[in-house]
């Protein structure tokens with residue numbers, strides 16, 4: 001291993017350590033800083049254990065999120081905006097499909 005590989009490995013290790021320690025909202029914000037962080041923090045290979053730790057801390061029934069990605073579940077729990085218009089305070093939430101929406105959307109169907 002050369003020095004560059006060592007430094008990259010150390011950097012990734014420290015980012016993962018921070019990702020484990022921060023609160024879920026901060027972790028979601030980290031994934032939105034840039035593409036590199038998003039890829040690192042959402043890659044199944046490098047981040048699955050991190051998201052699992054955050055899910056476990058929520059102490060929710062496992063059935064609520066077993067069928068999808070942990071990041072999507074965390075995002076659904078903490079991002080409270082409408083899934084269709086990004087507006088605040090949606091009227092409905094569908095935990096199974098992880099979407100929230102305003103009354104106007106449900107009137108369209």
Ligand SMILES: [Zn+2]
Pocket residue numbers: 082083084085086087090101102105
């Ligand atoms: Zn909406």
